[in-house]
Each structure stands twice: as C-alpha cells, then as structure tokens.
Amino acid sequence: MALRINDSEFYSIDAHSHLGRRKTPLGHGVASFLGDDLVRNLDEAGLDCAVAFPLGASYTDYSEANQIMADEMTKYPKRIIAFCRINPNFGPEATARTLDHCLGTLKLKGIKLHPEIEFFDPNEAELMEPIYQAARRYHVPIIFHTGMSSKASPGVIAELAARYRDVPVILGHMGVSEYVKLAVAVARQNENIFLETSVVGWMPLLLEAFRGVGTSKILFGSDHPYNPLPMEVEKISKHVAKATKLKPEDFKKVLADNLLSILHDDR
Ligand SMILES: [Zn+2]
Numbered sequence: 001m002a003l004r005i006n007d008s009e010f011y012s013i014d015a016h017s018h019l020g021r022r023k024t025p026l027g028h029g030v031a032s033f034l035g036d037d038l039v040r041n042l043d044e045a046g047l048d049c050a051v052a053f054p055l056g057a058s059y060t061d062y063s064e065a066n067q068i069m070a071d072e073m074t075k076y077p078k079r080i081i082a083f084c085r086i087n088p089n090f091g092p093e094a095t096a097r098t099l100d101h102c103l104g105t106l107k108l109k110g111i112k113l114h115p116e117i118e119f120f121d122p123n124e125a126e127l128m129e130p131i132y133q134a135a136r137r138y139h140v141p142i143i144f145h146t147g148m149s150s151k152a153s154p155g156v157i158a159e160l161a162a163r164y165r166d167v168p169v170i171l172g173h174m175g176v177s178e179y180v181k182l183a184v185a186v187a188r189q190n191e192n193i194f195l196e197t198s199v200v201g202w203m204p205l206l207l208e209a210f211r212g213v214g215t216s217k218i219l220f221g222s223d224h225p226y227n228p229l230p231m232e233v234e235k236i237s238k239h240v241a242k243a244t245k246l247k248p249e250d251f252k253k254v255l256a257d258n259l260l261s262i263l264h265d266d267r
Helices: 035-045 063-075 092-105 125-138 154-161 180-189 203-213 229-243 248-262
Strands: 003-005 008-010 013-026 030-033 049-054 080-082 111-113 142-145 169-172 193-196
Touching: 003 229, 003 248, 008 248, 013 035, 013 063, 013 080, 013 248, 035 049, 035 063, 035 080, 035 229, 049 063, 063 080, 063 092, 092 111, 092 125, 111 125, 125 142, 125 154, 154 169, 154 180, 154 193, 169 180, 180 193, 180 203, 203 229, 229 248
Parallel strands: 013 049, 049 080, 111 142, 142 169, 169 193
Antiparallel strands: 003 008, 013 030
C-alpha cells in the first residue's frame, strides 16, 4: 500500500523513528521495538522506508544499541535506514572511536544526538567538533532532537552547524513549539540546516515552516513508536495537504527526495 495524497501515490520515507531495547519502558510503554515491529507498522501506514535510531537510554554508551541498528538494517535493507546514536559526554576520543566504528565498520547512515536526554550543549566545541568532523569524513547527516529545552534550541545548534556548511544538519521536531520560529530562521540562514516535521502539533506553526523555508528543506518524520505513525502521516497527507496548495512534486521532496539527496542515496 503506497501513501496517497489527493490523486497521487508517493514513495515515502519516515525521517525520524526509533528501534531497540531498553531496561524499562519509556513514555507510553515502549521497552522493546525492533525491525519486525517497525516494518509491520510501515506497511499499515503505507510507508516504504524509515530512518531509525536507538531509543533513548542515557545510562548506556549506545554501543549495544548501535549494533542492534546495524543488525536490523541488514535484516531489512530496503525498509530501514539506520543511524547511530552517541553520547558526547564520553569525551572527544571515545566519540571519534565510536563514530569510526559506527559509520566505517557498521556502515550506519547518520548520527542522532539528543542534547536534553544526553545532557550536553550542542555548541560546546570540544565535545561536538569530533562529531562534525566524522560526519564530514563519512558524508553523513546529523539529526538533533530540538525543542522542550534551551539545550536543544535551534539557535545553539546553528552556531556550530554554520561552521560545517558541507554537513547536513536536520532539526528533529523543528523546535516542537516555542522554538519553531527560530528553527525556521536558522534553516533560512544556513543552507545545510533542514527541518523535520514530527511532534509539531499546532498547524499554524507547521504551515509557517512550509511557507518560511519551502519544501526543499522539509523532511517528513514521525518520532514513531513514541507517536503513532498514522497520526503523523495524516498530519501531512490530510491536513497540510488541505491547508496548502502544495503540488505533487513538493510532497515528493518532503516525503523522500530531500532525505535521499542528503544521504547520497539513489534508491
Ligand atoms: Zn525521537
């Protein structure tokens, strides 16, 4: 089942989902969510593929979780694009070593960072530069959680992102609510900054982003399994589609092409 918007069908990729196992359930009860679960839900929602990274577990260094990501991508190479997740607080050397392993050996396709759960400042050069350098070396994007905390403000992230103009930086949740305007501003100022749609629940803000940065810089994402996939899919396929005059080629960019171009992936 392909994703339909108006009268067109689209090859669609979710740019923000999670996989893995945790010691304890998080949020609405998810403690284990693996490739089989994700692919079943993608099928139900009519999506072709998802970018996935580990569930939050700040008591770990994510080495086990990153291995699981690689295993699940091997199992479903057409359906899962796996990113690694790292905690920069283990220090610059550990970060460089971990990223060489994840991006070089495991061939993961990007880097997920959560400044609030992992508790670091995304403009702290000593901790962050090895991450930008690895992203540059392996030609992969960085996706940040943004919003709900000043540590995860688009403005703080943009400070270093602006110095690495060849590294694509995706602002997950585009600031959620209070930081959406700032996310739009930094995406307009920096060619390498992109916005991802998950979790933004107030339609006027989401539409402001579509108007403000244009469809070449917006990626559809769900934050599944924290959010139900159909909820985030309908936000775009029904409500954004109804409120905007976007053309099929715009949806094609938001639902897949922008992400594939960032990933240098010509599937
Ligand atoms: Zn997430």
